Amino acid sequence: MSSRILIEDATLVTMDENDGVIDSGNLLIEDNIIKSIFTAAEDTPGDVKVIPGEGKVVIPGLINLHNHAAMTLFRSYADDYPLMEWLTKKIFPAEARLTEADVYWGTSLALLEMIRGGTTTFVDMYYFMEQTARACQEGGIRAMLSQVFIGTEGCSEGFNTFEDAIKFIENWQGQDEGRIQTILGPHALYTCPPDFLKKVLKETEHLNTIIHIHLSESKFEVEESIKNFNKTPVALMDELGMFERQVIAGHCVHLNDEDIDILSKKGVGISHNPCSNLKLGNGIAPLQKLIDHGACVGLGTDGAASNNNLDMFEEIKLCSLLQKGTLEDPTAVPAKTAFELATRGGARALGMEGHLGVIREGAKADLAILDFKKPHLQPHNDPIANLVYSASASDVETVIVDGKILYNKGEFLTLDEERIYHEADKCAKKLRQ
């Protein structure tokens, strides 16, 4: 028998092309799909769980395009350091102490935070990815997971290899009723030389997976690429044929006009991570320009060590404000565009447009319900502007992924909150010593 949930009489922010906001709408979920959306009273099936929607706003579940979930263990562990000191003296040594259990508990903590904040799909890149997958399986979230690997000696040695990454894909692709998708995670151009990437491309052709990579994050990275290869990282990726595959490129901060052109034409999925880019001193990506060129952009938080939270509402607000402020143009990245990035934009980058990041009949039932009866979400002037400029993760009251309720009114239905706090804290204590 099918399981059914009816959200009754709520404001639906559909993000669908044709509609915008439906006031007093009803939304019926059947199994893992949005079955119907209607405004008039209809007979609803008897065996249905009803969620009263008065004063509530329903949005498509948010899509976090770039994360290192287990790094919640390093949240507020080392801030305000110069970048190289932060990496070499704080993060790399701590990561060298990482165990599989750390990644499991760190990811579990990230899942609590993401689910509670309305994120229903995330893209991850880290070590010991099978532990991340295990945690996701338990949590019930939708995840695109890449076991990171590098092609040079250096930074965090002794960790996962390209072969481990292939094995991870073979073992986990499509697990958990398809909620777990595996992708390929070469770390970055400065840790994966061109010949290595060519080999990676060739040997993974038959897998046809998305590639997830850091790209043009720092000035240093771009300068090194130009020095060594006489090309920007984006131009080099293009020359290597990487963009003939579906790519999600994290950051893309330092871009010239040719880069923007390449990224847009090749439909590269860009994860814009404004918070992390500021915090690490990397700068501000040319988001408005990318949008103007029709680039495929979504939003990401990056890991909690450089953010320090996984609140997608912060990224949504910040991506708009930064463009307005630096372009001295209050019309830049208006509210609806900013919210699109975290929903439809992310779905487009993942090749899932129409299925994720949208409320429409036939789409996956990945939804977040916000309680707007809060001082900062009153009065009722404009729900999308309120979502973008005033809401935060904590306004999310209910989260549904694939038709299952994962979080409701402070209660996690799939994860053991207390245990995760306890274990994650133990892991963090060990790692920071």
Place this chain on the structure above:
Amino acid sequence: MSSRILIEDATLVTMDENDGVIDSGNLLIEDNIIKSIFTAAEDTPGDVKVIPGEGKVVIPGLINLHNHAAMTLFRSYADDYPLMEWLTKKIFPAEARLTEADVYWGTSLALLEMIRGGTTTFVDMYYFMEQTARACQEGGIRAMLSQVFIGTEGCSEGFNTFEDAIKFIENWQGQDEGRIQTILGPHALYTCPPDFLKKVLKETEHLNTIIHIHLSESKFEVEESIKNFNKTPVALMDELGMFERQVIAGHCVHLNDEDIDILSKKGVGISHNPCSNLKLGNGIAPLQKLIDHGACVGLGTDGAASNNNLDMFEEIKLCSLLQKGTLEDPTAVPAKTAFELATRGGARALGMEGHLGVIREGAKADLAILDFKKPHLQPHNDPIANLVYSASASDVETVIVDGKILYNKGEFLTLDEERIYHEADKCAKKLRQ
């Protein structure tokens, strides 16, 4: 008989010069004062209300240096417009319809939001300020209130005059056991010509109030000042003798080196409002430079029409991130400095250092207690970094002003939340027509 509250076994983020963070500290409030802070077990008086502090972080109540509280009615009413169109076609016409009741209910809504978010003192500037004062009196918050006035014809005509502002000061100064302080609010240099400001200065000498004014917010304002007076707004204010009085200057975005020098030397209280400055396309103030020059800086949200919330935690995070990102220096405005701006910095700007914005014996009992048992505030790596880079207004669980609990675990003890939502929504509906 004195009233006593004991916060037991909490993490105290004192922001005091000598201490930093006290783990497992106890804090005793007697009447409206922090009576004692101690770590060892002590005999506590019998007639004391105990607040268990395990897993909680106590901070000095936050100080919002620049607000137009009643503008919550215009939250998400008109976003993403060019500045002049926003003002002349949306805000000014709506403000021309404002009534005293609107200001009362709009302020009440702002009080709910500020109190719930840990703000215990705010500086305001708006019309019908006696209505703001009335709401503050009911809410029990600490407020520095200025009835705005202008010296030119134009923008919102028919509103309050300089004489009204004086009358407001005479009627309200020190009301509500001193929690309501009145200050003088000439709107800005571009609406108050030099001769008018001279008159204002002279005629208010005997009042010895702080002056609250918008200053160097937009490029346009600075260019006009140079065109008309051959001086930047800051240099002009200095020449007029305004800075011989205690001044709180809102914004201070567009400053040259001489301006920074004047502001620092004269100890002008600067309200840095990063969110609003970005949203209206005004840019990013040179915060790090101001700090390096020893300027007296605090933080403000500005009104909700240009933010769109009153969450001081957002300003704290943003002020740090913007400097790191634009200076390409992750060490800029470190966590403790950012948090100082919203506490000690604000107190210093108000001439209340040692009394507000700090947890120390003898200081006012204005406190916020945060619940850190939240996914985004775990693990326990660094409470100040968590406050700055990960917390939000919604993490505040209890708020105490002048020794009285105003908010506790979702419940407002002085304000009627439901009624305020209802009335504010009615006002907003009328105003946007």
